[in-house]
Amino acid sequence: MMPEIVRRLETAALPAEEVSGPFWNACRGGQLATAKYLLERGADLNWPAPWSGQTPLDIAEQAEHREVAAWLLERGATRAKKGSGPDAS
Structure with missing residues (x-):
């Protein structure tokens, strides 16, 4: 997956909105190298899905x-506020 991400980001600069979703997914999948790469290219550290x-x-x-979570915390990542999801009232 990483070669495709690199190819896409090297051919055109993408806005943070388009890099943050893949960043979120890299964190979900435990892909630390990919998460680091995407954060360096403008992903939002605290992007709420x-x-x-x-x-x-x-x-x-x-x-x-745990390794990804620790890395995120070192960079100042935050957790979502309770009741802030799409079903929150």
Whole structure:
């Protein structure tokens, strides 16, 4: 997956909105090298997924990717506020 991400980002600069979703997914999948690469290219460290409201830190912790979660915390990542998801009232 990484070669395709590099190819896409090297051919055109993408706005943060288009890099943050893949960053979130890299954190969910425990893909630390990919997450680092995407953060360096403008991903939002605390991007809340529109479908769940979870931040990259939330999903890394939920998936028990401790190394990714620790790296996110070192960079100042935050957890979503309770009741901030799409179903919050």
